[in-house]
Amino acid sequence: MSAPSPFYREAGAGPAVVCLHANASSAAQWRPLQESLAQRFHVLAADSYGAGKSPPWPGERQMALSDEVALLEPVFQRAGDSFSLVGHSYGAALALRAALSQPQRVRALVLYEPTLFNLLDAERPAPNAADGIRATVARAVASLAAGDPDAAAECFIDYWMGPGTWAATAASRRGPILASIVNVRGWADALFGEPTSLDAWRQLQVPVLYLVGRQSPLSAREVARLLAGALPQAQLVEFAELGHMGPITHPQRVNPLIADFLQRHCGA
Structure with missing residues (x-):
């Protein structure tokens, strides 16, 4: 059986940049950034397992972040021997995991709030700062089991974006989210089950732009x-x-910082 192959969008020429999306999203979230970088960089934006046009996770065992990174290897091969990684949320966790496994290939990292919740449990057993997302996942999984993906999506989206966000989401935008929300247990298992310790991240000698929203x-x-x-x-x-x-909500604020960082550290 052939290995699963990811879908990815590609544009531009120059030093390679691979963009990895958040949960309940797809490579399409990076279209504005891809367009702005394409005059100076070779930009590839990939769909993870079960997102966009990539295949669902085919295994019976629990999926790990390392499995997601393995899926992306054809994208990394296309990027060449040296590339930078841009990731958001789950995608930022994947970017970190990829950089740790092959630091000689990764020139720089841009991370918007990687969701490596295992670090919170390692620092202090529950109850801790991960309780909110842990409870959200449990409610979403229960809603899926009850045959109500709409309620599952509402739990997940409103946790990350505030109460009422899902109710205000246009019908045209709901379809892809509802299609991907079935993966919510797998996402949580991969993030909470990631074995990499905080000490291991102290060894990663790569320039990093770490972006955080105070809200x-x-x-x-x-x-x-x-x-x-x-x-x-x-x-x-x-x-x-x-x-x-x-x-996604404010690319005009976030993308110029990403572009400037990449130009300084990876520009031709």
């Missing part, structure tokens, strides 16, 4: 407290007015 849920901000302090070459930037979905 984000506590879980994401507490991961930032631990991780931004551990990454030895991290530059932390906080947006006072933005939340966890800043790259």
